Amino acid sequence: MYCRIDGNDDVAMSGQRPIRYVCTSSVREDLVCELGEMSRTTGELLDALDASESAVYDALSNLEKKGLVDSHRDGWSLTGGGQLVADALGRIRDTESLLADDEDYWNDHDTRVLPQVYRCRLPELGDYEILRARESDLNRQVRHIASRIDAVEACDIVSPVYHEAYGDAMPDHEDARLVLSTDLVEGPSPERHPHSSWESTAVRIADVPFALGVSDEWTILTLPERNGQWARATLVSEDDSAIQWGRGLFETVWADATSPEQSHFVD
Incomplete structure (x- = not known):
């Protein structure tokens, strides 16, 4: 991130942007994050931080001079700007986690294919598992995904x-929706994945x-590898927040997609 300088740093404070200023001190950063949840007394802050009493007092004083925290009879709280810095x-901390x-997964895969807001x-995604294909079992990933789809x-x-396994597992249900790649439908062999395979599922x-x-039980995400190859690793998460993330992303894709009748595909 930034070089951290703990202690009294009035010179560093002048003219420095708020987030950069906070991040150059681990004590200031921890104080702002601690106050991001609720107001705290000085004693509570001293107990919560792994820092000397003088370092905490100096950091609070400098944060107050910077306009990021307010002191009051009940302790300390963030200002409006301080709350934005805490957020x-x-x-940043969530992304680091x-x-x-x-x-290795995130370095090898292309996150740029996702809309920026979802990136x-x-x-x-919370707690997630990366399911990787193995040299001895290249279809491990496919079987796992197909089994999850087939079970809902x-x-x-x-x-x-x-992949035929995905087509066979896809439920034909009025509450199911499927977005197919244009290449699959309009490519040289569209019959490989005909959109007419489902009577109730919207395509x-x-x-x-x-x-x-995305289902009520999981979100499954597969990103292409940065070398241009289709990935042999898939992310699976069962966290509620991941399911909400996946639903939002699907709705974005669905809204921009067209019906097969509007495409250039001809039966």
Whole structure:
């Protein structure tokens, strides 16, 4: 992030932007994050932080001079600007936690294919599992996804690639929706994944560079690898926040998709 300088730093404070200023001190950063939840007394802050009493007092004084915290009879609270800084730091910490859970996955896959608003919200995936194909079992990932789809009554799916196992598992249900890649429907062999395979499931067509599955029980996300190859790793999360994230992303894709009848596909 930034070089941290703990202690009295009035010179560093002058003219420095609020987030940069807070992040250059671990004590200031911890204080702002602690106050992001609720007002605290000085004693509560001293108990919560792993810092000397003098360091905490100096940091509070400097944060108050910077206009990020207010002191009052009941203790300390964030100003409006201080709350915005706390929210930004919370997003940074959540993103760091997301990356730390599986750095190799995030470094190897292309997150740029996601709309920026959902890319910024990736920490909402919460606790997740990365399911990787193995050299000895290249279809492990496919079987796992197909089994999850087959086990639910209805789900929403974005499918940029064809695999017979996914087509067989996709429920034919009035509450199910499917977005197929334009290439699958309008490509040289559209019969491989005919949109007429489902009577009740609603189907639309879109240019989709990632795969997504959402049900009441899980969100499944597959991003392409940065080398351009289709991924052999899939993210699965059962957290409620991940399901809400997935539903929002699916609705965005669905809104931009078109019905097969509006595409150039001809039966």
